[in-house]
Amino acid sequence: MAKLVFIRHGQSEWNLSNQFTGWVDVNLSEEGVRQAQNAGALLKQEGILFDQAYTSVLTRAIKTLHYALEGSDQLWIPETKSWRLNERHYGALQGQNKAEAAEKWGDEQVHVWRRSYDTLPPLLDASDEGSAANDRRYAHLDPKAIPGGENLKVTLERVIPFWEDEIAPKLIDGENIIIAAHGNSLRALTKYIENISDEDIMDVEMATGEPVVYDLDENLNVVSKKKLN
Numbered sequence: 460m461a462k463l464v465f466i467r468h469g470q471s472e473w474n475l476s477n478q479f480t481g482w483v484d485v486n487l488s489e490e491g492v493r494q495a496q497n498a499g500a501l502l503k504q505e506g507i508l509f510d511q512a513y514t515s516v517l518t519r520a521i522k523t524l525h526y527a528l529e530g531s532d533q534l535w536i537p538e539t540k541s542w543r544l545n546e547r548h549y550g551a552l553q554g555q556n557k558a559e560a561a562e563k564w565g566d567e568q569v570h571v572w573r574r575s576y577d578t579l580p581p582l583l584d585a586s587d588e589g590s591a592a593n594d595r596r597y598a599h600l601d602p603k604a605i606p607g608g609e610n611l612k613v614t615l616e617r618v619i620p621f622w623e624d625e626i627a628p629k630l631i632d633g634e635n636i637i638i639a640a641h642g643n644s645l646r647a648l649t650k651y652i653e654n655i656s657d658e659d660i661m662d663v664e665m666a667t668g669e670p671v672v673y674d675l676d677e678n679l680n681v682v683s684k685k686k687l688n
């Protein structure tokens with residue numbers, strides 16, 4: 460039996476200002492820092508001892524991981540950062556205010572962009588100055604792997620190879636793992652490990668800074684799941 464903990468980053472500055480974020484590297488808000496510190500206290504209270512941590516290459520998730528590990532006295536454990544755990548790329552919506560987008564395109568369209576499994580957002584051109592192609596942290600990637608915008612399906616398809624190659628083998632060996640990532644990269648992993656349908660995943664939400672604890676058997680079946688709050 461292995462423990463797997465998902466933690467969505469604490470509230471970010473753009474969660475607070477209600478802007479589409481995706482791959483834009485915004486910081487935690489003060490409330491987000493408090494949420495991440497509280498997650499550390501909850502993990503300590505729960506007594507979960509981790510062997511390995513994973514996070515994305517985005518500041519809000521990395522900092523959340525560090526606050527959570529510091530609060531549970533395990534800041535020393537090995538950690539791996541991967542772009543594959545990044546938030547879904549929100550394409551040309553990145554930076555826009557969600558309420559203003561709903562006024563412009565309608566609530567229904569914005570809801571479909573945010574939560575449908577396979578509808579892509581409007582794409583960001585690779586020549587746009589905000590393209591991830593201009594960001595040094597993605598310089599080692601095949602340019603074809605750098606998205607101009609992702610739906611949950613595409614997000615899942617880039618998260619799962621990392622899960623299969625890096626994370627699942629460790630869980631099968633009985634290691635306890637924490638993954639600090641993002642609302643939609645964690646929804647993709649949740650869909651995969653809980654076998655949730657394309658339709659039902661639309662209603663699954665992750666709260667900021669709230670650890671979700673799974674017990675997994677050696678076949679990676681979910682034996683139990685609980686949220687710490």
Ligand SMILES: O=C(O)[C@@H](CO)OP(=O)(O)O
Pocket residue numbers: 474478479480481482546549573642643
């Ligand atoms: O803006 C984003 O990147 C995500 C997460 O904050 O938003 P949503 O919940 O709308 O997918």
